[in-house]
Amino acid sequence: MFDFIRKHTKWTMALLFLLIVPSFILVGMNSKSGAEKGSVVAKVDGTEITQPEWDREHLKEVDRLRASMPTLDAKLLDSPEARYATLERMVRDRVVAVAAEKLKLSTSDQHLARELQNSPEIAALRRADGSLDMDRYRQLLGTQGMSPEMFEANVRTDLSRRQVLAGVSGSGFASNSAADMALNAYFEKREIQVARFNTTDYAAKLTPTDADLEQSYKAHEKLFQAPEQASIEYVLLDLEALKKGIAVNEADLKTYYEQNARQLSGAEERRASHILITASKTASPEEREKAKAKAEELLATVRKSPETFADVARKNSQDPGSATNGGDLDFFARGSMVKPFEDAAFSMNKGDISEVVASDFGYHIIKLTDIKAPKQRTFEEMRPELEAELQKQQAQKKFSEAAEAFSNGVYEQSDSLKPVAERLKLEVKTAGNVGRQPASGATGALANPKFLNALFSPDSIEKKRNTEAVEVGPSQLVSGRIVQYTPARTQPLADVKDNVRQRWLAQRGAEEARKDGVAKLTEWKAAPSTATALTSPILVSREQAQQLPAQVVDAALRVDAGALPIFSGIDLGAQGYAIVKVNKVVPRDAPLEAAAKQERSQYSQWWTSAEALAYYNGLKDRFKAEILVVKPTVAKLNSEAGVTQ
Secondary structure: OHHHHHHOHHHHHHHHHHHHOOOEEEOOOOOOOOOOOOOEEEEEOOEEEEHHHHHHHHHHHHHHHHHHOOOOOHHHHOOHHHHHHHHHHHHHHHHHHHHHHHOOOOOOHHHHHHHHHOOHHHHOOEOOOOOEOHHHHHHHHHOOOOOHHHHHHHHHHHHHHHHHHHHHHHHOOOOHHHHHHHHHHHHOEEEEEEEEEEHHHHHOOOOOOHHHHHHHHHHOHHHHEEOOEEEEEEEEEEHHHHHHOOOOOHHHHHHHHHHHHHHHOOOOEEEEEEEEEEOOOOOOHHHHHHHHHHHHHHHHHHHHOHHHHHHHHHHHOOOOOOHHHOOEEEEEEOOOOOHHHHHHHOOOOOOOEOOOEEEOOEEEEEEEEEEEOOOOOOHHHHHHHHHHHHHHHHHHHHHHHHHHHHHHHHHHOOOOOHHHHHHHOOOEEEEEEEOOOOOOOOOHHHHOHHHHHHHOOHHHHHHOOOOOOEEEEOOEEEEEEEEEEEOOEEOOHHHHHHHHHHHHHHHHHHHHHHHHHHHHHHHHHHOHHHOOOOOOOEEEOOOOOOOOOHHHHHHHHHOOHHHOOEEEEEEOHHHEEEEEEEEEEEOOOOOOHHHHHHHHHHHHHHHHHHHHHHHHHHHHHHOOOEEOOOOOOEEEHHHHOOEEO
């Protein structure tokens, strides 16, 4: 049973809200948050939080989340909901900070010392005698832009602020009897019978007249607005298209080959084995000197008996990735290794053993085991690559020259695209039904919002002038002009008649279903024996909805258990209407003791969280905390059910 609680957190949180706070749900949000740059977005105790502060803090939050979860969808991180959550956290932090100051909460030196002693990062900086290595401590904090004094002050402040909610969070308690009573009520089952009055059934019996459709059309004209559209011309300057028209001559190919053959044939690779004695760059001088001495000792051993290098590496190297292979690192090119290691390896001859080489990882002994020189390929082998590269270079040069002429041309002769198209041998393309937003399936320039915004600028619409040259991709410029513009308008009834008919049928069908359902509810309440359209009895619970609409299950579980059997009507909106008859309450199956214990523990945590939230809300009121941007609209959960009894 506890698995259900874990899998249906929203349901279980709703239970607590029913018990302790009103239930609310988010039903909308303005994606722009209604705040201008630089404006005040929130206040706490008279102190302002501005839009730039909010923006900066959200960027930090995004960076933190991306670092911890690299695969997280970036769109989720920059959604209005995510941004608003960041602002709420900023307000919470300010409220807690003000509360700590007003309540004069402080952290003693002893408390601060205990906190620092429990830090794994700081524990790693202790010497064998237990004393703190202050040099390494300062070095560690320096990498984060802090001094020891700044760091300790931040920790002290954080500990003081934690005390604000710690008293409530640490003292929250829910007795087993209270938990059992709430959970048993939440998971109880009810035997019900249902009658559905489906919109589709009633709509199938209706036939609208032309007058009905005309009336519906006029009542909902805003639903039949056609967006503004335009027929356009546009010209695209594209590097890839330029490449296709460029023929590279033989002499240029051979010259390019002679100048670049060695470089194009690939880089030299070297194969090496190494023995690593680790010593991080943050290690103390004593530790690094000890590691270096060990490396010098091993160097003497392998220099004396080079054939033992692999065995010595297996037994002594502290590089787990290569030690088991006798230190072998396989072939690598320049840029693959840390610079000190790479410089040494590429300065050696095959069979050489290096001096001890220091790097950020520690101390290396390197043995160069092989050299793979690149094989120079023939002109014929490389011809396709050479031709493609030269084409690209010449096209890039041509594009750079053409781009300036293109940008100037569309501006200087702004009433037509033909002159620039003829000058640069480009095609004037046309497109119809182009809107301000990219159409579904649009590609290229017609899918580029920047280009479409330029097309639908007032100057372009009113004067039919060319747009400026707009970059729509790497080495792609486009300019366009409107040939014919159609403003947003209400579509004629003849064009949308089928849509109007479907809407009328859906609306009237739901009304008829609701009307019939309400009439049957009144009849069946007065004479229960006439309720022959009800289904056979079934058991439902929050855990087992039996594929019924959520409103039906919710209504069945909300009726007064002391008045059974009872009929209840549920308005299902566009789906129609339903009547549920609740016959009896069936207690939940007793959970196993282990599951019951787990449920009680979870309930206690929820209760504690709810108490902490209530206390925090009290602090918000006390310190006049308010968010000034457009907030989520709230609506009572119960208002959606449309329950009548």
